[in-house]
Amino acid sequence: MAAPDRVYTLLLSSLGTRRPESVKTPLPTIQALIIHYLANITPSPTPLAATIVSSPVFHPLSHSELELLSTSFRHATHSKLQALKAESSGLFSPSLDTQLNVWSLAVLQGLEGGHPIIRLACCSGLLLGLEDALQHLPAKERDVKSIVEDELVMTFADVIDQFSTSDSWGKEFGSAAESADALALSLIIASHSLLLVPSEKFTALPLSPLLGLILRTIEDAFDGGKFLSSLRTSLCSQGEFDIHIPPGSPIVHSIKKIPNSTAMAYMGSLSKLCARTVSLFVDHRPNIALPLVLEAYQKLNSITAHVEADWFPSTLSGITDEKSLSPATREVTTAIWATLKTLLFSVIMITEAGLSALVYIPSTSTALPSTSVLATTVLQALSHLSFVIAQFGGAGQGAFNELKRLFYLALDVIGSDVIGSDQYVRDLCVAESGQRPPSAHPFYQAKKAFALSAIEQLIPVLSELTIQELVFPTCLPHLSDASHRETFESAHSVVLAIFALHAQKSASQQEGGFTRKIVPFYATCLIDNSAEGRLSTLQLRLAFAALVRSAASIADLSLAWFCIDWILAAISSTSDRDDERKHRLHLTLISCVPAVPLALLPRLLDPIRSAIDTAHEDQKRKELIDALFAEIKERVGDREKEYMVRWWGEQRLKWAHTSSGHEGIEMLGRS
Secondary structure, eight states, rough: BBBOOOHHHHHHHHHOOOOOOOTTOHHHHHHHHHHHHHHHOBSHHHHHHHHHTTTGOOOSOHHHHHHHHHHHHHHHHHHHHHHHHOOOOTTOOHHHHHHHHHHHHHHHHHHHSSSSSHHHHHHHHHHHHHHHHHTOOOOOGOOSHHHHHHHHHHHHHHHHHHHHOHHHHHHHHHHHHHHHHOOOOOHHHHHHHHTOHHHHHHHHHHHHHHHHHHHHHHHHHHHGGGGTTHHHHOOEEEEEEEOOOTTHHHHHHHHHHHHHHHHHHHHHHHHHHHHHHHHHHHHHOEEEEEHHHHHHHHHHHHHHHHHHHTTTTGGGGGOOOOGGHHHHHHHHHHHHHHHHHHHHHHHHHHHHHHHHHHHHHOOOOOTSSHHHHHHHHHHHHHHHHHHHHHGGGSEEEEEEHHHHHHHHHHHHHHHOOOOHHHOOOOOHHHHHHTTTTTTOOOHHHHHHHHHHHHHHHHHHSSSSIIIIIIHHHGGGTTTTTTHHHHHHHHHHHHHHHHHHHHHHHHHHOOOHHHHHHHHHHHHHHHHHHSSTTTTTTHHHHHHHHHHHHHHTSSSSSSSHHHHHHHHHHHHHOTTOOOOHHHHHHHHHHHTTTTGGGGGGHHHHHHHHHHHHHTTTSSSHHHHHHHHHHHHHHHHHHHHHHHHHHHHHHHHHHHTSSEEEEHHHHHHHHOO
């Protein structure tokens, strides 16, 4: 298309001056014209690109106008590709990628010298458009992005440098708030396209100041974690409702301000950009990166600590039923929880990227923070948000995948440092013992469940003294309290991890005196928890089998038989009216078969045979036979299997009428 024409003149006129609102060309119209003329103007789009990047129309900067610019250049790239395809091409015509490269270079030449943030938006849109175009080009013609990637990186480096080293932009924007908004806009626009830039080009950026700028923006978006500072004083009661937040209270203003910020609206993009920055920084410059990554993690930890400190004292932290909230309050609490969840996801995304890169990088200098310090800082931040994590099923096996990956990754990193692990668990137990809220308080339960889940994974590297003095006392109050399921189950998991560790140490002739001392207590505890509503049948069976296995790992088998005898005593003392509990105990007894050595098998099998023979219901007898068969087939050790096969064969005629058991007998006999 030859220029100029009337419409093109109108576009240039619209871009050249800021007009009164009444005669101003609408931005959507300007966008459509930019797309059309960038793609079709001849001989070159360079003058138009120069006019766009210097236009006062896009000042003062706003996200909507920068997004419009970026989208314009992106769609112009689509239009240019279609135009090139439509043109007749001869044998000696340049390839599509060559023509796109020529056009892109001409556009970039026009952007030179323009306002850095506007130039950044244009380059970002151009790269996104070329990325879209790749799927429409032949495989051998896809080298079209390189020059735009280079220009984007250089432009963004210029923006970083301006915000990091000069106050000239503060003067330009007139206030610190406007400067902070401009920074957030720059990072948001860049985050859309920088993720497409190859690692070797991304690392050419000044990563240290970039990380600092992103963290500053995230910190400002969450108000440094102080957005709940007025929550406690804003709460009151109203009639039948325990909690009411008056419409004009400070927390309403504060919590509405947070999601309305541009940075919060694009927190996902900012977090992705931060995560990639951390990951590549650690990969390529670990000596410089580690102290700065630790500083970044500490900043996130500080934000979450402020949130926790403001949340817990409020009566809202103890609410478990939404009916306690007045209708006007529910909209505010929904916004609060949305912000809290956004904070959690941001912390997870940023810290997981860093820890994943840290796993294979040892600290080679005493001046560098150890990887366990970094992992500890991450776990502290997650602990501060444990009341939010509880809404997603906790931090252990019930967590969503991203949280689970971060949680276990951090614990793996800490676990490689025996001294650091011991100190972390000691600090954790001391902090938990120092809390004085009511035990049923949701905040307390979430905090305790998180701590127990972390401790469980570190049991193998803890000293026996730490386990005896701190870990076991931390678990003790929760072993018989099933009112909070997650804490109850986590406490039992920790104790079972202690017994598993004892079994390993006994096999290598290491001491485990404390663990042996608590075997009788825990056997009694498990029997008490065999009642309805406490441990499930599966949990009870697994727990007792682990206990017996640990007790049987030493030469003196009296402790192992004590556990078996305790089950038998519980079965004898259980009323026939509580048939379900007695059945669970019989199944538990069967689960102990693979856990005992050959010397104890005959004594154990006698009461099992008696229980099967005397079962009153065919269905329960079938369940017992099937459970025993499964234990023999899948879990009994090689030394004991020969005896078990022989013993099972002796019961063939007696149990043959039970179809499932009969099939099992035949299969086992052939094995």
